[in-house]
Amino acid sequence: xxxxxQFPLNSNNGVFSRAVDSGDDVIIGDLxxxxxxxPLPIWYKQIGAVGSFALFPFQTRGKTQGFIYAxxxxxxxxxxxxxxxxxxxxxxxxxxxxAYRIRHxxxxxxxxxxx
Numbered sequence: 001x002x003x004x005x006q007f008p009l010n011s012n013n014g015v016f017s018r019a020v021d022s023g024d025d026v027i028i029g030d031l032x033x034x035x036x037x038x039p040l041p042i043w044y045k046q047i048g049a050v051g052s053f054a055l056f057p058f059q060t061r062g063k064t065q066g067f068i069y070a071x072x073x074x075x076x077x078x079x080x081x082x083x084x085x086x087x088x089x090x091x092x093x094x095x096x097x098x099a100y101r102i103r104h105x106x107x108x109x110x111x112x113x114x115x
Contacts, residue, residue: 019055019057020067025054026055030079052075053078055067060100066100067093068089070089
């Protein structure tokens with residue numbers, strides 16, 4: 001599944017590219033309705049049928065480094081998550097961003113030591 005989420009950042013990827021560009025959380029409650037308003041990328045349609053999904057990007061220095069993806073078969077499941085669950089996912093996203101920053105800094109230090 002991870003390989004299927006590697007995609008070029010261009011306008012053909014719609015909501016995915018916008019989430020990565022803006023860094024904003026995105027919750028699509030009813031994928032069928034959303035797909036009518038904005039066609040979904042072909043690579044996403046090939047993954048399988050879902051009713052709703054959410055993207056929680058994490059950033060360092062204003063640049064998205066990755067995101068947490070969640071989906072559910074039922075439409076409107078994701079947009080009815082309780083605030084406590086959304087806060088926990090937000091905390092997890094923030095931890096992912098911090099882990100990325102720490103690892104990136106370690107890699108820079110290792111490269112400087114080798115130089």
